[in-house]
Amino acid sequence: MRYSGSALSVNGVTKRFGGLVAVDNMEFSxxxxxxxxxIGPNGSGKTTMMNMISGTFKPTSGSISMMGSRISDLPxxxxxxxxVGRTFQLVRLLPSLxxxxxxxxxxxxxxxxxxxxxxxxxxxxxxERVGMDxxxxxxxxxxxxxxxxxxxxxxxxxxxxxILLLDEWLAGLNPTELETGIELIHDLRKExxxxxxxxxxxDAIRSLCDRCVVMSSGVKIAEGxxxxxxxxxEVIRAYLGDDDA
Amino acid sequence: xxxxxxxxxxxxxxxxxxxxxxxxxFNNYWLSISVTAMMxxxxxxxxxxxxxxxxxxxxxxxxxxxxxxxxVATGMSDYQMSFWLMAGISALVATILAGxxxxxxxxxxxxxxxxFTLGLAEMIRNLVSWVQNNFLxxxxxxxxxxxxxxxxxxxxxxLAAAAYFLGWYINRSRLGFALRIIGNDETVARHVGINTATxxxxxxxxxxxxxxxxxxxxxxxxxYIEPNQVFSPELxxxxxxxxxxxxxxxxxxxxxxxxxxxxxxxxxxxxxxxQTTMFIGLIFLLIVFVLPNGIVGRxxxxxxxxxxxxx
Ligand SMILES: Nc1ncnc2c1ncn2[C@@H]1O[C@H](COP(=O)(O)OP(=O)(O)O)[C@@H](O)[C@H]1O
Ligand SMILES: [Mg+2]
Numbered sequence: 001m002r003y004s005g006s007a008l009s010v011n012g013v014t015k016r017f018g019g020l021v022a023v024d025n026m027e028f029s030x031x032x033x034x035x036x037x038x039i040g041p042n043g044s045g046k047t048t049m050m051n052m053i054s055g056t057f058k059p060t061s062g063s064i065s066m067m068g069s070r071i072s073d074l075p076x077x078x079x080x081x082x083x084v085g086r087t088f089q090l091v092r093l094l095p096s097l098x099x100x101x102x103x104x105x106x107x108x109x110x111x112x113x114x115x116x117x118x119x120x121x122x123x124x125x126x127x128e129r130v131g132m133d134x135x136x137x138x139x140x141x142x143x144x145x146x147x148x149x150x151x152x153x154x155x156x157x158x159x160x161x162x163i164l165l166l167d168e169w170l171a172g173l174n175p176t177e178l179e180t181g182i183e184l185i186h187d188l189r190k191e192x193x194x195x196x197x198x199x200x201x202x203d204a205i206r207s208l209c210d211r212c213v214v215m216s217s218g219v220k221i222a223e224g225x226x227x228x229x230x231x232x233x234e235v236i237r238a239y240l241g242d243d244d245a
Numbered sequence: 246x247x248x249x250x251x252x253x254x255x256x257x258x259x260x261x262x263x264x265x266x267x268x269x270x271f272n273n274y275w276l277s278i279s280v281t282a283m284m285x286x287x288x289x290x291x292x293x294x295x296x297x298x299x300x301x302x303x304x305x306x307x308x309x310x311x312x313x314x315x316x317v318a319t320g321m322s323d324y325q326m327s328f329w330l331m332a333g334i335s336a337l338v339a340t341i342l343a344g345x346x347x348x349x350x351x352x353x354x355x356x357x358x359x360x361f362t363l364g365l366a367e368m369i370r371n372l373v374s375w376v377q378n379n380f381l382x383x384x385x386x387x388x389x390x391x392x393x394x395x396x397x398x399x400x401x402x403x404l405a406a407a408a409y410f411l412g413w414y415i416n417r418s419r420l421g422f423a424l425r426i427i428g429n430d431e432t433v434a435r436h437v438g439i440n441t442a443t444x445x446x447x448x449x450x451x452x453x454x455x456x457x458x459x460x461x462x463x464x465x466x467x468x469y470i471e472p473n474q475v476f477s478p479e480l481x482x483x484x485x486x487x488x489x490x491x492x493x494x495x496x497x498x499x500x501x502x503x504x505x506x507x508x509x510x511x512x513x514x515x516x517x518x519x520q521t522t523m524f525i526g527l528i529f530l531l532i533v534f535v536l537p538n539g540i541v542g543r544x545x546x547x548x549x550x551x552x553x554x555x556x
Contacts, residue, residue, distance in 0.1 A: 054436060080438040094429035105426050108419060109438035115419060159437065 007032045007194045008053065008163055013062035013072075015048050015218075022048040024218035025062070030163070033192040037205045037226065040215035041239055046198040047089055049215070050167050053196070054086045055079035066163065083111040085161030089168050089198075091148045093140045093155075100136040103127055103154045110159025126154040130184060146177040153184070164188065166197040170204055182207065202230065214238070254413055257497065261406045268395035280398045282507040284463055287405035288480075289488040289499030291455035294412040295448040297493040298424035301355050304481040305346070307366035309339040309453045311476030313460025315373060318386035318470040328390055332461035336454050343453025347446035363478070370476035377472055386472070390465040400462045408455050412496045420444060486525060489532050492539020501540045 009029035015022045023045040030036045038046045051057045053064055055076030064072040071079050085106075094102050103123035107114045114122050127133040130150040135143065143151065149169060156164065170181045182204050188195060189208060199205050205212060205226050212229045214222040216238040222229050229235055267279050288306055296303055313335040320331035346365065350358045392400075415421045423444045427434045434441050464470060491502020506528070513524045536543055 056432070056436075075440075076435040077438050077440050080436055086436060092430055092433050094426055094433060096429055097425065105422070105433075105437050108422060111438070155437065 006030060007067060009065050011063050011065070013052060013059045013064060015052060015057060016060045021218050023052070026220055028213045028220065028223060030194060030196055032194055034210050035189050035195045035197065035208055037209035037212040038196060038198045038215060039205060039212055044215040045218040046215055047167055050086065050165050050198060054084055054165055080110055080159065083162030084165065085110070085156040085159050086165035087152050087156055087167060087169055091152050093148055093151060095140050097140065098136070099132065099138050099140060099151055100124070100127070102140060102151055103158050106155035106158035111162065112160045123158055126158045129157065130154045146173050146181065162194060164193055164195045166195065168198050168200065170199060170201050250417055257409055261402065264402055265399065268398050273394070276394050276398065278507060278511055280394060280401065280466065282503055283398055283401040283405060284459055285484065285487055285503045285507065286499055287401055287408055287455060287459050288484045289491065289503055290405055290408040290412060290496065291452045292484050292488050293493050293496060293499055294408070294415065295452050296488070298428045299445055299448070300428050301445070302359050302485060303362050303449070303452060304359060304485065305362035305365050305452070306456050306484040307477050307479070307481040308369050309343065309456025310460035310480055311366060311369060312339045312342070313457035314464040314470060314475035315472055317461045317464040318388050321388055322386035323381070328465070332458060335457040335461050339453040339457030340450050343450045344446055347449040351445040351449065352442050366476045366478045366481060370473060373472045373476065386470045388464045388468055388470060392465045394466070397462060397466055401459065404455060404458055404462065409496060411451065416496065420447065424448060486528055490528060490536065490539055492541030494538055495541045498539050498541040
């Protein structure tokens with residue numbers, strides 16, 4: 001594959017789990033400073049796609065490249081070091097570490113490596129950025145759901161990722177929290193970060209994404225600007241069909 | 246954070262110096278018990294360095310210990326090698342072996358690792374017996390040195406102190422931080438950029454290193470060694486029980502676990518020589534139901550209560 005100027009390109013990627021084809025010949029690319037949404041009904045393979053980009057799973061076939069070089073053969077830690085950072089659909093914090101240590105964890109081994117005082121200061125800055133610095137020394141178990149999500153985001157940002165993957169980062173938030181959450185992602189957009197986000201919240205997708213890729217049963221069924229894609233009859237059918245089932 | 250780290254190290258150093266006087270103060274009976282205790286303190290401390298943060302239960306202590314004892318015995322007995330050389334070689338062999346075992350099993354889930362290490366001592370014992378019977382002629386090996394019980398004690402003390410210091414140093418390093426993250430969530434560890442396999446393998450190699458050295462140092466105590474006897478799976482279980490009794494969450498856990506255990510063990514095996522297995526069972530129940538985080542965990546709980554009560 002020649003480097004076509006995109007930050008990330010997914011080329012004919014398929015993932016099988018036994019007999020189930022979770023992702024089927026997916027093809028899309030993400031430009032630098034672009035915010036791309038992956039949408040689609042539950043079980044359509046969005047998380048599996050994210051997992052393959054971040055290296056949790058290897059594709060059964062096809063390849064994924066970052067800045068023109070292939071990353072789909074690399075283990076997750078190597079992909080992280082190249083500059084891909086992710087959050088998990090179900091938040092994953094490190095329960096026996098403090099909030100600050102959770103964020104330091106992202107700063108020490110990642111894309112840019114820091115240690116000691118420098119890592120600590122950097123972690124404080126990231127916590128401040130997501131509005132959580134006051135909770136630095138709290139145990140993780142005392143946090144509300146949105147606060148856990150914010151800490152996880154701070155951990156990912158602490159690694160200075162070139163590409164950010166957010167898997168349903170806004171899910172499970174109440175209306176006020178949702179507002180805070182959307183604002184946070186808006187800030188990331190203003191910083192010109194390259195982001196792929198999986199979302200169900202349509203308002204968020206409309207206001208945040210430059211472009212959307214729509215998946216259904218592992219297949220890409222549409223791609224384009226949010227407004228165009230969300231009024232596409234096939235997309236509407238995919239969503240409604242899912243609701244009827 | 247760093248200040249309390251140095252305080253902990255200073256306390257450990259004072260304890261080590263005090264422990265150095267044991268052979269000068271105690272009679273032979275108590276010295277012999279102290280040697281056993283010091284041997285387990287060294288083994289358990291290096292066990293806790295790996296198993297504490299990663300939560301992988303290693304049953305390989307007996308195998309590494311056996312490599313130390315056997316190589317010292319066979320080298321001195323059959324090839325007139327010096328004790329020191331053979332101790333060094335055994336540490337090297339066990340470290341490499343630990344690296345290979347780690348590379349083969351630590352990428353898999355913890356269960357495979359436990360089962361593999363469980364069979365390891367037995368496997369090496371059979372291999373050694375087979376080589377001994379077919380190529381070297383089977384006979385016992387003599388380890389004749391000028392070491393007294395006190396010398397052995399001091400060497401073990403040095404090993405225990407070295408293991409403690411290394412553990413303390415690692416805890417403060419990136420590697421130690423990586424291990425804590427791995428112990429919490431291995432998936433997250435990989436996604437923050439940690440090479441989890443390498444971190445675990447390196448730590449496991451340190452247990453191989455210390456296990457073999459302890460086995461080597463203790464060999465002169467027995468003068469006569471059957472290759473069959475030094476590879477004992479029992480020792481692996483003793484290490485796990487004492488480390489868990491003390492508490493695997495802290496580096497000093499083994500010290501507060503080994504000492505009471507050895508004392509009670511001495512009493513039990515004198516008074517009820519046929520009930521030692523039952524005693525181990527009871528200790529195990531005690532750990533599971535009363536002290537899940539060991540004596541250390543309970544002490545820390547009490548400390549927190551006292552602090553809260555004081556306010
Ligand atoms: N680790 C796995 N093993 C087996 N099947 C899986 C695994 N992960 C996901 N799947 C299956 O793949 C399909 C797509 O799942 P997922 O990617 O989580 O969808 P989405 O994130 O779009 O809701 C589902 O049918 C799911 O059951
Ligand atoms: Mg999902």
